[in-house]
């Protein structure tokens with residue numbers, strides 16, 4: 194599905210990615226409420242120019258609903274979407290100058306790859322030369338040049354997805370909305386496209402709202418992550434911040450942390466009697482905590498170890514580690530333990 198941008202000046206990117214983000218002022222501001230039976234979304238957010246913000250949350254948390262409200266495919270019960278101060282709320286999708294890529298990224302089957310990519314440019318009446326140049330540039334960047342004359346059904350899933358991305362980006366939309374852009378692909382293609390997507394977002398520098406349920410994807414692609422649960426924002430911040438300091442046990446678990454200690458477990462390990470998170474850097478091999486390896490998971494470059502220390506099960510990863518059943522000594526740095534709310 195595609196609703197596309199008009200002709201615009203190239204949006205300048207942040208220059209560095211995904212490193213420290215230069216704050217350029219908020220270009221997208223939204224405050225939106227929408228209720229369905231049994232579900233209520235209420236979110237306020239702003240996004241800076243050239244920023245990629247990932248909406249991260251489990252299935253049913255409202256990520257797609259939020260994106261559809263921003264695209265204009267759904268009407269909010271209350272609230273607004275503003276872009277550079279302009280109120281987009283009353284505008285239909287095609288007048289929002291937004292590029293989007295949804296899960297059902299259907300390409301036009303009767304058009305070739307280059308015609309698919311050029312589609313929005315023709316609609317926006319780009320002059321022929323500019324159009325051809327832009328299509329060439331995108332096909333090259335996406336490594337699609339050899340496929341320019343093929344039709345979508347002659348392409349692999351990953352290639353089709355790259356065409357869909359090129360098509361969404363072609364008219365230089367001022368805002369790009371991506372709903373699970375890697376969602377329908379198998380693991381290998383996901384990794385391949387992740388690389389293209391990361392490089393493309395960096396080079397195009399387009400302000401982007403990206404929906405994903407995969408924290409790794411959000412961390413790799415986004416300057417900031419907005420964690421959504423049951424229609425509400427739990428936490429918004431840079432990937433490093435959100436990962437290092439999840440707001441509560443739910444956020445910690447959702448972000449992939451394994452060592453979540455109850456107050457009793459914290460106490461048993463010499464920490465204050467409240468819930469704690471032990472991030473990976475809090476635990477290392479060698480030290481005075483004695484335990485037994487319960488499970489050893491071989492990942493190739495590293496091993497994962499589930500270790501029982503007294504009544505507490507702890508997880509750590511290391512380049513290598515003893516076999517299951519073997520004794521092991523761990524070091525816990527209490528200064529790295531993160532107290533959790535709730």
Ligand SMILES: Nc1ncnc2c1ncn2[C@@H]1O[C@H](COP(=O)(O)OP(=O)(O)OP(=O)(O)O)[C@@H](O)[C@H]1O
Nearest residue numbers: 229230232250251252253254255256257258259406
């Ligand atoms: N058009 C609709 N009518 C009624 N309920 C809806 C509609 N669209 C979404 N919902 C409900 O709103 C909630 C949020 O759905 P949404 O698709 O936004 O979640 P999501 O976080 O994108 O999930 P997923 O990762 O599974 O796509 C769900 O409970 C869903 O059933």
